[in-house]
Amino acid sequence: MILQIIAVTAGLGLVIAVLGLTVLWLLRGRSIGVMLAVVAVVTVAATLAGVVAITMEMIIDGHPKDVVLTVVAIAGLVGIGVALVVARQVVAASRKLVTAVEEVPATLDFTPPQGPLPAELRTIAHALDQAYARLRAARQREQALEGARRELVAWVSHDLRTPLAGMRAMVEALEDGVVDDTATVSRYHNQIRLEVDRLAHMVDDLFELSRIHAGALRLSPRRVGLGDLVADALAGVEALAMAKGVRLTGDTPPVLPVYADAAELGRALRNLVVNAIRHTPQDGAVVVRATADDATVRLSVADACGGIPEDDLPRVFDVAFRGEAARTPGPDRGAGLGLAIARGIVEAHEGAIAVVNEGPGCRFEISLPRAASPA
Template sequence: MILQITAVTAGLGLVIAALGLAVLRLLRGRSIGVMLTVVAVVTVTATLAGVVAITIDMIIDGHPKNVVLTVVVVGGLVGVGVAMVVARQVVAASTTLVGAVEAVSPSQDYVPPPGRLPAELETISRALDQAYERLREGRERERALEGARRELVAWVSHDLRTPLAGMRAMVEALEDGVVDDAATVRRYHGQIGVEVDRLSHMVDDLFELSRIHAGALRLSPRRVGLGDVVADALAGVEALARAKGVRLTGEAGPVLPVYADAAELGRALRNLVVNAIRHTPEDGTVTVRLVADASTARLSVADGCGGIPEDDLPRVFDVAFRGEAARTPGPDRGAGLGLAIARGIVEAHEGAIAVVNEGAGCRFEIRLPVCDPAT
């Protein structure tokens, strides 16, 4: 008897399951509510078919048989009804979630739908919230870069026109014979050479900045000692400091090695030191300090620029920022790209760069992770 019941129930279940899978395959593009209803109907039908078949085959007859069949039918209807209610709730929650997504405009953020959602839909809602947050941050970065690009174009256009106009005037004077005494000719030639060097440096900075913004900056990191990087940077700017009448000092304690591209990191440090020299008055001091703890190396450059207005501090590393209100540029000024390049290089090393007002000037600080002693 048990084997007969098992065989009948299994056979009917397999037939109904096959029919259910076929129906689900046909409805795979329909609402999830319809698919849930089909699943519930298949489950209930398989159960009812087995019970009905066994009831009919068994010796139960008359009123008891009718009672059993009635209970089975009512139970099946209740199961299907509950499945349909659950399906409607799932469909309603899905519709609410879709409505919240469709309500998002380019100028608005995603607002999660009110009320509770099923766990899976709640997970999707949180994922959508995070995705829209990343999109918003991306749009803000894009707007910031576009603003920086426009400002850069304005600055560079001005800085290109000024030396080009001067060189054109000197070249025309030399060609027309307006200037013919040897001393003035030598001075004109020397000035043209200086302006050409300035333009060459500006083009180099623009190329470097474009690589950073495009994510094309290729580093060749290796274990390096920051003391050597500092020494090389100070040696490279010593002539500029002497010409400006600014004293350069360096202070360094025992520092663990860092994993970095020595050439690019040295360029970032030189940009900071050159910036400090340019904005420190004659007979002032620029101090480079190097300290470290177990996990972080801190490289700071302190100058005597007189400080930066608090409102300008967040913009110091923006492209083409010069802070004219606090820092009057001199004839040796750059294109305002040095600090932006320094930030890009430091961040490419997974470090951080910041600036604060301190004493008679300000202090720029680079933070880099030190190498694991075990590596």
């Protein structure tokens, strides 16, 4: 008898379950409320079918059978009613969440719907809040980058027009024979060569900066000593320092390793030193130091520029920024790209770069993880 009851109930339940799954598949694109209602109907129908089958065929007869069927029918209706109420609440909560998303303003400030939500929808609302926060941050970065691009175009356009206009005037003077004495002709040729070198350096900086912004900077890290890195950087700018009358000093322990791309990190350090020399007055000093602790190495470049206004400090590494209120640029000024390139190279090494006012000028500092075996 027990086996027969189990067989009949399982058979009817299987048939109803297959029918229910078929209906759910057909309604898979419909509202979650409809799907919950189908699930409730399938559950109640399977229970009712089993009870009715057993009642009609095997166990109960007469008035008790009518009572059982009535109770089961009422229980089924109650179950379906509760399922419909729950489905309606879930649908209402879902619509509140959809409305909150549709009402997100152009500023991407997402306001989660008020009132209680089911746990899953509350999790979705929290995830949406975080996603919109990331979108806001991305938009702010994009706007800042776009502003930097515009500023860069303005700066570079100015810096390109000035030397090109001078070279055109000198070339026209040479072509027209306005200048024919040997000394002036030689001076014009030297000036044209210097301007061409400057423009080539500017184009090289623009190419490097575009690689950094595009994420195309490819590093070839290896274990290098900071002493050699500092020595190479100082040797490369020694002529500029002598011409400016600035003293260069390097203070680096002989063995202080770092895992980095020597060429790119050397360029970043050289940009900082060149920047320091350009803004240090004659007879001033530029000091390059290297220090380390257990996990970090630091390269610092201290100058005698007279300091940077506090309001300008956060913008020092922006593209094309020139703190002319604190640093009056001379004829050898760059295009304002050196510090932005240095920051990009340092960040590509998973390091950090900062600047503070200190003593007679300011101090730029590069922080990098200490050398370890390659991963």
